[in-house]
Amino acid sequence: MENGVINIEFWRLISAYLFIVxxxxxxxxxxxxxxxxxxxxxxxxxxxxxxxxxxxMFIFDHPSPWIVFLIIFLMESFAVYNIYKQLDxxxxxxxxxxxxxxxxxxxxxxxxxxxxVVIHFKPWYEPRYFIPIAGxxxxxxMTGITLGMKQMVENFSKQKHIIEGALMLGSKPEKATKDIxxxxxxxxxxxxxxxMIGMGIVFLPGMMTGQILAGASPLVAIEYxxxxxxxxxxxxxxxxFLSLQFxxxxxxxxxxxxxPNEKNEK
Amino acid sequence: xxxxxxLKYKQILSxxxxxxxxxxxxxxxxxxxxxxxxLLKMLNHLLSPDEGEIYYKGRSVFEWDxxxxxxxxxxxxxxxxxxxxxxxxxLNIGRIFAEKxxxxxxxxxxxxxxVNLEKKLEEDxxxxxxxEKQRLSLARVFLMEPDVFLLDEPTSALDKGTEDEVMNSFLxxxxxxxxxxxxxxxxVEMAExxxxxxxxxxx
Numbered sequence: 256m257e258n259g260v261i262n263i264e265f266w267r268l269i270s271a272y273l274f275i276v277x278x279x280x281x282x283x284x285x286x287x288x289x290x291x292x293x294x295x296x297x298x299x300x301x302x303x304x305x306x307x308x309x310x311x312m313f314i315f316d317h318p319s320p321w322i323v324f325l326i327i328f329l330m331e332s333f334a335v336y337n338i339y340k341q342l343d344x345x346x347x348x349x350x351x352x353x354x355x356x357x358x359x360x361x362x363x364x365x366x367x368x369x370x371x372v373v374i375h376f377k378p379w380y381e382p383r384y385f386i387p388i389a390g391x392x393x394x395x396x397m398t399g400i401t402l403g404m405k406q407m408v409e410n411f412s413k414q415k416h417i418i419e420g421a422l423m424l425g426s427k428p429e430k431a432t433k434d435i436x437x438x439x440x441x442x443x444x445x446x447x448x449x450x451m452i453g454m455g456i457v458f459l460p461g462m463m464t465g466q467i468l469a470g471a472s473p474l475v476a477i478e479y480x481x482x483x484x485x486x487x488x489x490x491x492x493x494x495x496f497l498s499l500q501f502x503x504x505x506x507x508x509x510x511x512x513x514x515p516n517e518k519n520e521k
Numbered sequence: 522x523x524x525x526x527x528l529k530y531k532q533i534l535s536x537x538x539x540x541x542x543x544x545x546x547x548x549x550x551x552x553x554x555x556x557x558x559x560l561l562k563m564l565n566h567l568l569s570p571d572e573g574e575i576y577y578k579g580r581s582v583f584e585w586d587x588x589x590x591x592x593x594x595x596x597x598x599x600x601x602x603x604x605x606x607x608x609x610x611x612l613n614i615g616r617i618f619a620e621k622x623x624x625x626x627x628x629x630x631x632x633x634x635x636v637n638l639e640k641k642l643e644e645d646x647x648x649x650x651x652x653e654k655q656r657l658s659l660a661r662v663f664l665m666e667p668d669v670f671l672l673d674e675p676t677s678a679l680d681k682g683t684e685d686e687v688m689n690s691f692l693x694x695x696x697x698x699x700x701x702x703x704x705x706x707x708x709v710e711m712a713e714x715x716x717x718x719x720x721x722x723x724x
C-alpha cells in the first residue's frame with residue numbers, strides 16, 4: 256500500500272492477461288478469426304500506456320508550459336488527423352480547414368475556461384491537471400466532430416435532390432440543409448448526452464473510479480466528475496456545432512450552387 | 522425573358538443562340554441525355570455554363586443575386602420532392618423557402634384542385650403515390666407565384682387523361698396571370714398541344 260493505493264505487483268499485472276488468453280481461446284473456438292487483431296490491440300495498448308506512463312512521470316517532475324503546449328499540439332494534431340481518416344472520403348481543403356479550426360478552437364476555448372475558472376489550479380499549466388483534462392476534452396470533441404461530420408457528408412450525398420429541390424425554389428442554403436445539419440448535430444452529441452444520463456446508475460466513470468481507487472473521497476471524486484462531464488459536453492457541443500455550422504457552407508460556391516460531389520464524396 | 526449566347530457546358534450542351542419570350546409557354550424537347558434538364562438548371566442558376574452567357578430580363582445571370590433570381594425563376598425538378606410533414610406544410614414550404622407569407626387553407630385547396638389532387642390538407646404527404654407527389658410538387662410551385670415556371674417533365678408519372686387535365690388547367694391559369702413557362706417534356710404531342718414555341722435540343 257502506498258498513500259492508500261494498492262500497488263499491483265508485476266506478476267499480478269501479468270496475470271491480468273489471462274483474460275486476453277481466454278478471449279483468444281473463445282474466438283478461436285468459435286472460428287471468429289480475430290486473434291491477430293486482439294493480440295495487436297493488446298500489445299499496442301500495453302506499450303502505448305507504458306510509454307505514456309514514463310512520459311507523464313517525466314513531465315510531472317519537470318513542469319513547463321512549453322512541454323504542456325507541445326503535448327496539446329500533438330493531441331490536437333492527432334485528433335484532426337484521426338477525423339480526416341475516420342471520415343474515409345476525400346475532403347475539400349475548405350472542409351479540412353473547418354474541421355481543424357473547429358476541433359482546435361472548440362476544445363481549447365472550453366479547456367482554458369474550465370481550467371482557469373472552474374478548477375482553478377496553479378500554476379495554470381500544472382501538467383498533472385492540464386494534460387488529463389485536455390485528453391478528455393480533445394478526445395470527446397474528436398468523436399463528436401467525426402460522428403456529426405460523417406452523418407452530414409453522407410446525407411448531403413444521399414439527399415442531394417432534396418437540397419437542390421429546395422434551392423430551385425429560392426431557399427437559402429441554411430434552410431435547405433437545416434434538417435440534415437440538425438440531425439448531424441444530434442448524432443454528434445448523442446453519445447455524450449447518453450453518457451450523462453447513464454452516469455452513476457449504469458456505470459461509474461473511469462475518472463471517478465480512478466480517483467476513488469487512488470484514495471480520494473467519493474464526494475471529491477463526484478465533484479470532479481460532474482465538472483468534467485459538463486466541460487466535456489460543452490467542448491463536444493461547441494466543436495461539433497462549429498464544424499457543422501461552417502462545414503455545410505463549404506458545400507456551396509459563391510453562386511449558391513450545391514457541390515456535394517466535389518471531393519466530398521466517395 | 523431569357524437570352525442565351527454561345528453557351529457551352531461540358532460535353533452535354535452547346536447552344537449558339539436562343540431566346541425565350543415573356544408570357545409564353547416554351548417547350549424543350551429532345552432525346553434523353555441531350556441536356557434538357559441541364560438547360561433548365563442553368564436558367565435557374567443551379568449550374569453555371571463553362572462558356573457563354575445567359576441573360577435574364579436583360580442582365581447576365583451572374584449579375585443577379587442567385588437566391589433572388591431563383592425566387593423569380595422557380596424550377597420544378599423531375600423527381601417529385603416531398604418534405605417531412607403533411608400536405609399543408611408541403612404546399613407552403615416553397616413560400617417559406619422564398620421567405621413569403623404562408624397561404625391560407627382556401628388557396629391551398631384551390632391549388633390542389635388545379636392539379637386535380639383531391640386530398641385533405643392534414644394527410645401525410647409521404648403516403649401519396651408517385652403521381653400524386655408530382656401533382657403536389659406542381660401545386661407547390663404554383664402557389665409561389667413566380668414570374669417564370671421552369672418545369673422538368675412535370676407530368677411524367679401521370680396517365681394521359683390526368684396529364685391533359687392537369688396541364689390544361691395549370692397552363693391556362695399561368696397564362697391568365699401573365700406567367701412565363703419553360704417546360705421540358707419527352708412528349709412531342711404535349712409540346713405541340715401547349716407550346717407557343719418548341720425548342721428541340723440535339724444530342
